[in-house]
Amino acid sequence: MPTRVHEFAWPDRVVIGTIGLPGTRTFYLQVRAGRQIVSIALEKQQSALLAEKIDEILDQLITIEGNPFSVPTSTPIELVDNDPLEPPQEQFRTGAMSLDWDPTTAQVVIEAYPITDDDTDDNDEPLDENGAIPPEMMLVRMPVGTARAFAKRTREIVGAGRPACPLCGYPIDADGHICTLPEV
Secondary structure (H helix, E strand, C coil), X not given: CCCEEEEECCCCEEEEEEECCCCCCEEEEEEEECCEEEEEEECHHHHHHHHHHHHHHHHHHHCCCCCCCCCCCCCCHHHCCCCCCCCCCEEEEXXXXXXXXXXXXXXXXXXXXXXXXXXXXXXXXXXXXXXXXXCEEEEEEEEHHHHHHHHHHHHHHHHCCCCECCCCXXXXXXXXXXXXXXXX
């Protein structure tokens, strides 16, 4: 069965966002082009690493003499997107991801693939003749300004979680934390 590709060459919107409260948030990579919207779930750590690596790619490109790809040093104000996610319908939960640069289009390229664990077929996905979920992936191409804005927003979303304990560094839950709970 051929791979089902959710491809976005010049998306209208590409963001990381969350649903839920800090400590129980679900992270989504949401992409929209026209009326087509695809949302894939991913881990907080995947989101943070994606933003970090996008910035690394852009920072390397900016050092090329003459900045031939017009990579911005900071987020262009017209590309700032602080709007919430559109209500996500999870297409799949992300497993492997890859990040690349396409010099022919001057775009950062993200590929995301679902987790391939056989235990994840308890949703309503159609099954093939072998009882397996058909393979699918998301392919997103972002121009450099959009990529810079995406990385900035993602860092802000990741950083908006639970505060870290000053003693142990682990997140503090709303109902307290072992290091800061009053003694009984």
